[in-house]
Amino acid sequence: MYRSDSVDAAKVRGVDSGRLQSFVASERVVFSRVRPRSAQCQAQGPNGYYADAPMHWMLDWPTPFPLVIANASNATLTDIDGISLADFCLGDTGSMFGHSPAPVVRAIERQVRRGLTYMLPTPEALAVGPLLRERFGLPYWQVATTASDANRFALRVARAVTGRAKILVMQGCYHGAVDETYVALDQGKPVNRAGLVGQTVDLTADTKIVEFNDVQGLTRALADRDVACVITEPVLTNCSMVLPAPGYHQALRQLTREAGTLLLIDETHTISTGPGGYTRAFQLQPDLFVLGKPIAGGIAASVWGFTDHVAARWDEIRQSKADGHSGIGTTLSANALAMAAMQAVLTEVMTDEAYAHMERLAVRLEAGLSGVIDRYHAPWHVARVGARIEFICAPGPLKNGSEALHAHAPALEQAIHLGLVNRGCLIAPFHNMMLICPATTAVQVDTLIAAFSDVVGQLIA
Ligand SMILES: Cc1ncc(COP(=O)(O)O)c(C=O)c1O
Incomplete structure (x- = not known):
């Protein structure tokens, strides 16, 4: 309206x-x-x-x-x-x-008669893993249903593997329905965003926030070495559009590495840049990578990938953690229909x-x-x-x-x-x-x- x-x-x-x-x-x-x-x-x-x-x-x-x-x-x-x-x-x-790109329609028509979801992989699902690896350059991948979910799961893993609680976001960012990202800068101070409903915890306790392109602010925010992960789009696209200043991404990568902080690049919108997203076009080196929305041609699906280093640390945690829910995964994630569509997108559409x-x-x-x-x-x-x-x-x-x-x-x-x-x-x-x-x-x-x-x-x- x-x-x-x-x-x-x-x-x-x-x-x-x-x-x-x-x-x-x-x-x-x-x-x-x-x-x-x-x-x-x-x-x-x-x-x-x-x-x-x-x-x-x-x-x-x-x-x-x-x-x-x-x-x-x-x-x-x-x-x-x-x-x-x-x-x-x-x-x-x-x-x-x-x-409805034609290859996606064909893939859906093929799959629709073979069952839509069974919580088991299909040949198409197995084919997608290597395609993601090859296209985006990260060795390990998981599938979720929305970009919001993928960001939530990736942040959870980042916190687990670093043993740190805090994350850092950019002023004006949007990463989906991910509670801990709903922080804003108000006259230089972090505050919970005004539009939130039903929010019961103070998000600023575990979320730091700086301006995009502000290398000094980032340096200060990471200095305490208590930030598990910086989550950012490579170009801010959710508050109109802010492009990175020359050298900003190099500084972001260097500073996060020096602080032992992981870097999550959310490519959900910037996949507009090219077949490997902004990451490939500008040789970024994220520890974690998220892509949702168009990856299955309009069928709900998202992917998140990570490095050998993250995978190795996560293996250790999974081996030592108690049984029970990890907070990662939802029932319809990687369902057969979405995986068929995703394979078509990766091979014939993108x-x-x-x-x-x-x-x-x-x-x-x-x-x-x-x-x-x-x-x-x-x-x-x-x-x-x-x-x-x-x-x-x-x-x-x-x-x-x-x-x-x-x-x-x-x-x-x-x-x-x-x-x-x-x-x-x-x-x-x-x-x-x-x-x-x-x-x-x-x-x-x-x-x-x-x-x-x-x-x-x-x-x-
Ligand atoms: C950069 C970015 N990440 C994540 C999301 C969340 O996507 P979804 O609503 O499909 O979960 C959005 C949505 O606009 C987005 O722009």
């Missing part, structure tokens, strides 16, 4: 507030007028779900009522009113390789050719959006990591998570998103994220650039 953030300042990031409000009002009318069936779904009233949606994020879109999707293929969604949208959200990365196409069109989109911003002299900028592009309604580049959080302009961003939907393009609802998939076409990219130009023109001209 459209959130009615205050837009009472005379200008919001170069856009007149009155103009912004009248733009939104007329776009809401346009959206609703052409979607009688979706409107009818909404008008029917309570549908059995709490807040009328199976998952509350489905209400986070800027539209007057949710789009109800009839089908999706390649990079196109079609709603129940028959309106097609070029999809640049791609399930917020879950469908980063397109909707190919060099697919990434070359994605990169080419991402460069085209980046240039097109930047051109629009320049043409209207908007105080905004564009950032990109491989096939993931973000326009940011503030000057850039952003240096850290705090700058990124301040750059966020919810009312303006939601107005732009709604304008783009009405011009045939869907982007992610949370900030201004766009993904290019192997099936995205140049025509779709040019449609988005033209739509952005029209919307920005109406808002700024």
